[in-house]
Amino acid sequence: MPRPFNFSAGPATLPQEVLEQAAAEMLDWHGCGVSVMEMSHRGREFMSICAQAELDLRELLAVPANFRILFMQGGGLGQNAIVPMNLIGRSASRTADFVLTGSWSIKSHAEARRYGEAHIAAGSATGRQAQLPAPSSWRLSPNPSYVHLCSNETIDGIEFQELPDLRTLGCDAPLVIDCSSHIASRPIDWSRLGLAYAGAQKNIGPAGLTLVFVRDDLLDHALPICPAAFNYRTVADQGSMFNTPPTYAIYIAGLVFQWLKRQTESGLTCIAAIEARNRAKAQLLYDCIDGSTLYRNEVDPTCRSRMNIPFFLADESLTDAFLAQAREAGLLQLKGHKSVGGLRASLYNAMPLEGVQALVKHMQAFEATHG
């Protein structure tokens, strides 16, 4: 029986090959006699797994040498506090600027207020937005410690198609992005960034692993109240081994990176090939939505997310019937976030084109009978 297509926003679908390899290696990794879960994090075997995962990730996303890659714990919500604990002391203003574009950036802003001034440079802490505020309209503070945005809003389905260049706005503060729900789905312009973080449980691997990419010059600004386990300098200097890292999650993420590296197409880098595929998947679904009278997506086409696509039925009383029939057709986890309602399809890297085709087929059939 084929596996169902799982459109969960996270934890989310993983490549079948990765799960098969993990199952096959569960009791004995590469003949060493123990499971990856049972390995000392300081042993030769796990150190090699971790180093390879970091190397593959660095290659995949073309992470420059002046950025450290940290494997941390605590997820995006943890980083909402850990970022200001590490960075807000960077300038005397002890102010961080926030661009509010949806649920996740609003949470980041609220959390930062524990550690200094959290200035709203654009957007609003209430109400949903259909469009991203143009960088030229941002009201940045005079000397912020950093500028924060969420580059893909998982709940609202709104995505920056390009990162802003703060220097063109007369600001030399580092840009910090929460890219949890679209990391590794497209290239990243590191020249515009100071720090990026991402919970792994959407596009990378199991929940419980958080990736942090931090530029060297940002390692040494932690407030005294920053826990050692969450101090970027400490974590970086110990190669993410200050605390016992989430070893099994790192191993699975490493298998995902290797799977991603196998997704090359002739003439394209790996990440460009992945981006092209994600673009095609999203286009297929948006075309279905826009071409129907039953479905609608409320986000402006200039900033629609390729990863998380919320949509609504013209007659919302049909939502439960849509979900039940989708489930019967092997299309899982299409319910919208509780704060938004409606429906949502997350099309992460591991979702094949066939999954989106099956969803579109179901949507069209449902519209034919209920439209």
Add this chain to the structure above:
Amino acid sequence: MPRPFNFSAGPATLPQEVLEQAAAEMLDWHGCGVSVMEMSHRGREFMSICAQAELDLRELLAVPANFRILFMQGGGLGQNAIVPMNLIGRSASRTADFVLTGSWSIKSHAEARRYGEAHIAAGSATGRQAQLPAPSSWRLSPNPSYVHLCSNETIDGIEFQELPDLRTLGCDAPLVIDCSSHIASRPIDWSRLGLAYAGAQKNIGPAGLTLVFVRDDLLDHALPICPAAFNYRTVADQGSMFNTPPTYAIYIAGLVFQWLKRQTESGLTCIAAIEARNRAKAQLLYDCIDGSTLYRNEVDPTCRSRMNIPFFLADESLTDAFLAQAREAGLLQLKGHKSVGGLRASLYNAMPLEGVQALVKHMQAFEATHG
């Protein structure tokens, strides 16, 4: 081929049955079509896995109803900061008392100083100890927010055989224990405790999961700088789902709890049966050490750890040869912690008696040729 015996101090050996079940269920949990790793943490399936794990753990350790069980991230080192962020504000003194008995309690003390006064009530922040300071000798501060100890020092191999009753010392502050390396190896006297925490990667499951048992009345004392993701009240009120929890690690821990519950013997509760087995395993190894002239353990017999047994060769130049021959005999991870040297055998719940018998046999054979 039988699996080798893995004496790692953590991440550590897991029951073979648990790994076999995890491998078998990797692609499809109970017919739902997806891996546990791919499940939304708010979906029916994972909610049932998480609730069952908590229920089993509560039953196994007889955790009273007025204690919450939290599934957190960040490990023991994370909790070294998270505990004071949540508890040090409990009394006006903003002072926590520490009993220093080895490497881990020393780390806890150092971290707490970020958040208030960290008073050394007993022991010393330098030098190894062969004995635990008697509670009657502790110099507690007048009104501490809490009193902290590490009930089993993983590196030093020293264990409290009984928790102190602070009330008999005229202190009504809550006792906080780091029980990472002996949780679920013996019963816990909850009447003497306010809070217990444990990294999972020793006796419970994969690294990346931290268990916190916290008494209801201690939930509401967090400092304003405590991140929401690490605020006990927030985590408790959201049933450990404020942040996406480390779902796969919780699932594996749940399988371990079920395995533990199958280890009953007639007339004994499950945890008493496990304790009896651990006692026998430790006795076998200590008897071998004490009966030899080649091996020695430096901890006073009244407080030797049943879980982590460091030992040294009379001629330390033989250590590498001992380790190499042990490895050939299928006895892994016996090297001592780098700060201590020598050898260490960790005998967690998942280490069968046969593993300790094989180790003792190897030690006796090695002594016969090198003694």
